Amino acid sequence: MSTEAHGDSHFLQHHYDTPAQQFNAAKLGMWLFLAQELLFFGGLFVAYGVFRSWYPQAWVVGSHLLDYRMGALNTAVLLLSSFTAVMAVRSAQTGNQKATGNFLLATIALAGVFMVVKYFEYAHKFEVGFLPGSHFAPHGVGLAEIVEAARESGVNGVPYHLRTFFGLYFVMTGVHGLHVLIGMFVMGWMWNRNRKGEFSTRYSTPVEMTALYWHLVDIIWIFLFPLLYLID
């Protein structure tokens, strides 16, 4: 119990002895949280694997109905945001308050770009009736797109389970999108705390934990992109 450490370390909570202990506990806690996040998304990937192996034609045609250029753009955007997030952490660790704030803002902005692109993708699918499961009712341009996609992927007909593909597409990207939104919110909060000068070279834990979370969101997308958009 080092009371002198408490004296000038307002960030140190009372049940910890040292800043290092507090940091290590926080980091372990965060990794455990990320582990549960992985398992959470893992369930979706298992469902994906099962139905992809059962209905390969639906998956190929469904994939051709997604615009891989938009997906690739979003991948690049998220990778870039991961970079700005890691730079925010670096700035916080080296005590550069201004750079920390700017990098956090850049990350939020890139996340925003991701969501805007996502919005356009969703809007189009809603428009032409590529809806999940029981609501799947393509019409107009959508029908033409299906004919085109079926021809491209060499499938002779409309796979019944396209609706399942879009069911999973919306759940997987939707749950991921929700995580992006939560990430934007948390980073905004961090930006505010940074503005108030709560972080220093001795204490930048919250920024680091937020960045860890953000990288995980990025990793999920790294897998979602080829699995959904790039199937031949």
Next chain:
Amino acid sequence: MTTEPLASHSPSSPDDGEVHHHVASARRHVIVLLALLGFTALTVGAYTINLGEWNLVAAVVISTLKAALVVWFFMELKDDVAFNRLVFLGAVIFIGLFMAYTMNDTRHRNRVDAYNGARVDPRSGEFAGGTAAGIVAQGGELGPLPVIAAESDGEAAHE
């Protein structure tokens, strides 16, 4: 570690109770970012040249490499304690288990008995009860390609 020169170690003693970060250089982060973007381009490239069966393998392998880069460098598992690595690895292993065992079932449901688990009764060609009426109506997994003539109606109805 070959990447050691890129990182600068904090010189102070490790047991003074303070947090000692391995602050990595900005240069390393840029290199990792470029590698990630490169891999993305590679994935898209592999998609445009058709690899057939190997497409899935290529996609998953490249994605895993990308994820590994993020985890190892951006999330700094490289410099983290062994237990945190174990936590991450454990989560991945358990997802693998979940997937392996579930698909062990879903891919083998009709091995012992041709009828067992078959979605269509092979003798009568009849769909099992309780399936989507739509599948039955369409006479199988594949429905006919839609008639494009309906397009103009659909558009009109929508605008």
Next chain:
Amino acid sequence: MNQFSQLPPQMSTFAPDVDWMYLFLFWLSVASFVAIVAVMVYFVFKYRRRPGVEAVPTGHGNTALELAWTFLPLIVLAFLFHEGFRVYVQESVPPENTVDIHVTGKQWSWEFTHSNGITETNEAKIPVHTPVRLIMSSSDVLHSFFVPDFRIKRDVVPGMYTTLWFEATALSTPERPVRVFCAEYCGALQGSTNGNDRNTNHSTMMADLHIIPQEEYATFLREGGGPPAECADAVDVNVCWGQYIYAHNGCSACHEINGEAGGHGPNWMGVFGEEIALEGGGSVTADDAYIKRSILDPSADVVSGFGNIMPPYRLRDQEIDAVIAFMRSLNAQ
């Protein structure tokens, strides 16, 4: 032995193997349990706390002992797995040339369709000493086809086929048919008031298997089924047969025949030939054609005031005629 273990009668070729395993496990368990509890009670008594007697410190344990009781049980467990799996494989792989019967589970009845196209509901004729394969599916929720006397069970799943096979080893009597239970929970009608009757909920979703001689089954396949034996002396065979179907095929779960209100379906008394209002407007005359349609495709014209809850019933034309005759006879009362 069997009365001690409380197992049901052995009516299939699998039963002796399963029971042998059951009894082996039973005595293994009894022996293990008695040994463990005896040691525990003995220690508790022998080393009970007494003044002046201290516990002996544990020391560092005994690795050899630990390894022994970690790995020795594996031998027994491997044997259990092997024996259980051996019988399971037999149960999973039907022989060639089985007699096939299609089974459909639905809330809350079992339909058996024989190879001659005849469908029996909640009862089925089964030839003795013959491998029979059931090809099963469900038209609504999960059910499970469970025959304790045969020691077999398999879920009946909508959207896919599952199979079971067995060979019955003895004839059944009319008083004690081989009973089929539903072992996978499948619910009850909300607000149900007659939960004590057959085929109104999960716990009453039963069927009777009548194990008959092979020649009798062959005759049945060739010539088809007629009215039940109990209707042979009836004044009007068709009315009697219709009443039999009403009682045995699950109609009575929802349809009353006393002319009073209540029940989940329209009351049958006095309905035949009447003009009835339909759900969603319009009306129809309850004639032969309408009754037939509402048995085969109940969702087509639902009577006003009732939900679209009736599953389709696969009855043959003669059976439908019998049901209509029965309904007509109710008007006369």
Next chain:
Amino acid sequence: MTVEAEAEAAIPADPHHIPEGADYITHEHGLKSWLTTVDHKRIGVMYLISILLAFFAGGVFALILRTELLTPGKTIMEADTYNEMFTLHGAIMVFLFIIPSIPAALGNFFLPIMIGAKDVAFPKLNLASLYIYWIGAIFTLIAIVAGHIDTGWTFYTPYSMRGDNSAVWMTIGVFILGFSSILTGLNFIATVHKMRSPGMHWRRLPLFIWGIYATAVIQVLATPVLAITLLLLATEKIVGIGIFDPALGGDPVLFQHFFWFYSHPAVYIMILPGMAIVSEVIACFSRRKVFGYMFIAMSSVALALLGFLVWGHHMFVSGQSEYATMVFSALTFLVAIPSGVKIFNWLATLYQGSISLESPMLYSLAFIALFTIGGLTGLFLGTLSTDIHLHDTYFVVAHFHYVMVGGTVFGFLSGLHYWWPKITGRLYDERWARVAFVLVFIGFNVTFFSQFILGSRGMPRRYYSYLDQFQPLHMTSSGGAYIIGVGFVVMAIMFAKSLKSGAKAGRNPWGSAGYEWPHPHNFAEQPVFTRGPYDYHLATERELFTGTDEEWDAHMAKKGEA
């Protein structure tokens, strides 16, 4: 104002500081001080009250069920009401009582104390977990009030796709409860890793902590799969995404894989903490270090990990592939090994001990006997040929009640009696505690042993009505349930009297060498552990003294005179 005083004022008051002469219950007053506390002991007590309420509700449903089953056909209610009752009994007992019971209530209270920490690693998160638990419970209540939830606690599709939306409320409730469980587990793992005092190395960790730690691993790794399962289920029900519903091309058997990937490991979330308590209690009442300490600790970890590999044994007759069935059956038998290791080591601990039979020990010895039955009947269900006959019958019902009630609940009661003086500062009437024990023990065996016989005779589970031939056994079972009910009423009165007028407990009424006993609350100063938690031959006379502080002073004075 002096500089020192200014510095003092700048530091927020230490929420963990308890002034001399007060205890964690009395040092602050008022509802607000409880609802905003971050003290793990208070949070543990609030969990304890919450789970006991849930246990009461679940128990009432159980008695209603057993009353209905006194006769075939209608006894007191209709079939659909019965279906709702067993759904609520299962869901409340599993999600609101048994999963949070030992870890969240007793674990919260004792884990930090036993490792010499001031609190868990994340106290605010700990309080948040409690609130999340309450919110989940509220959603569950809404489901009960809003309508008709009759799917069984397993929510199997496509049955759960039908009916009204109360199933969605229930799903959301359980989804939220899952996060409470995850966050608690996460908190405990971080606490065990990062908050141990000097000298508390892994080979000294009390076995209770090992059990809670292994449980926490499952909570973190398995519960998120339940969360995604329920999310998919709710989405399927509201939007119809077509994953589990065969009417849309989905697969109902896939739902069972998803569900049991969580719910089988969850069985170990339930039983491991019970085993952990038994290890503590047996050591204390035998005055002896647990035999094969490391083997017991590692068997907990082994159970936690093996628990993930065997979920398919819930699906032997579901229509899954024979290949999967074979693998799952083989792996299932492996679970018997660590369970057996624990039982053998507990017996070996009794050998050459100094055994006394107070109520906590009675519950723990009963645990060993009942868990043995539960485990051995598990062999019937792991063996494929017998499982085909026994699956989905009362045999299964009896088996899991022997494990969950004979195991976990008896373990929980053992711990509750054992630590009651520590939590409340008061003693209870041992004679009445034993009367309650005898009633619960006898009632339990009457209730559930008859169900083994019912099951082997072919009585399926979840049956509202049954054939006449089963009636004598059903009546016996119901009679046993009433005896259990009486036993719990006696116990409740006994504990209430203890709270109201029980004698003041000493620091260590059982004379245990465990770390949690010799100090009034948490350790006043950070301790340095120099002996193991079961080293009776190394503990000081003061540490093992069973009386109050005043009695100790008198004792020392007498010694001085002599």
